[in-house]
Amino acid sequence: MRRNEKRGQITVFIIIGIVIIAAIVFYFLIANKKIPIITQPVMADPQSYIEKCARDAASEAIDVMLPQGGWINPPHFRLFENNKIQYLCYTNLFYRSCVFQEPLYIRHLEDEITDDISPKVDKCFRDLKSALNDEGQEVEMGSMAIDTELGTGFVRVNIDRNFLISKSGESRKIESFRTVFNSPLYKLAIVGQEIANQEARFCYFEYVGFMILYSDFSIVKKNIGSGLDASKIYTIEDRYTKKKLNIAVRSCAVPPAF
Secondary structure (H helix, E strand, O other), X not given: OHHHHHHHHHHHXXXXXXXXXXXXXXXXXXXXXXXXXXXXXXXXXXXHHHHHHHHHHHHHHHHHHHHHOOOOOOOOEEEEOOEEEEEEEEOOOEOOOOEEOOOOHHHHHHHHHHHHHHHHHHHHHHHHHHHHHHOOOEEEEOOOEEEEEEEOOEEEEEEEEEEEEEEOOEEEEEEEEXXXXXXXHHHHHHHHHHHHHHHXXXXXOOHHHHHHHOXXXXXXXXXXXXXXXXXXXEEEEEOOOOOEEEEEEEOOEOOOOO
C-alpha cells in the first residue's frame, strides 16, 4: 500500500515538473517573439499613426531643448548643472551690455523642432509603407514638407506629403497630417526674450517684480563664475506644467578685483 502511495506521489511530482518546464519554454518563446512595430489597427488608420509619431518626436525634442536654452546642440553655451545652456544674450567685454544672440527666437525654436523631427517622421512614413506593403497594399509617397508652429500653450506640427494607398482596385489618398499638443514652450520663450532684451538695455532684469505681475511664472537667477567666466543663469518655470527653460546671459561683467 505504501509502495503504491509513493508511486502516486512520484507521478504527481513528474507531472508538476513537466508543467513547470512547459511553462518556462512557453515564456521564453513569447519573450523572444518579435512584436510587430505597427499593428493592424494602426495600419487601418495611417494618418493617426503619422500624427502620433510627429507629436511624440516634437515632445522629445522640446524636452531636450528646454534645459539648454532652446537648442538641441547649443553652439555657444555655459555649462551649468550638467546642462549646456545657450547664451541668449552675450558680450565678451567688461562693463558692456550684452547683445541679443537670437533676435528671431521663436522662429528659431520652431525651426529647431522641425529640423530635429524631420528624419524621425520620415522614418515613420517608411516604416508605415513597409508594413502596408506586407499586408498586400501598394503605397506611393511624395516629398515631405514639415512646419512647426508655436502658440500660447500649444505646439502645432503640419506635415504635407502625398500618401496614396491602393489595394484591390480601391485607393485612399492623404495629403496632409496635422497634430497639436499642449506645451508652455512659447510662453517660456517670450519670458526668455524679455529677460535678454532687458539685460541688453539695462544690464539687469527685475525678475522679482516680474513674478508679481505675471504669477504664472517662477524665475530663479544664479550668478556663476567670475571675470571672463562671469555669467547669469535664468531658470524660468511655468507654474502649471512645471516645465523649465534655462537661458544664459553675460552682460556688464566686472573684472575680478586685484
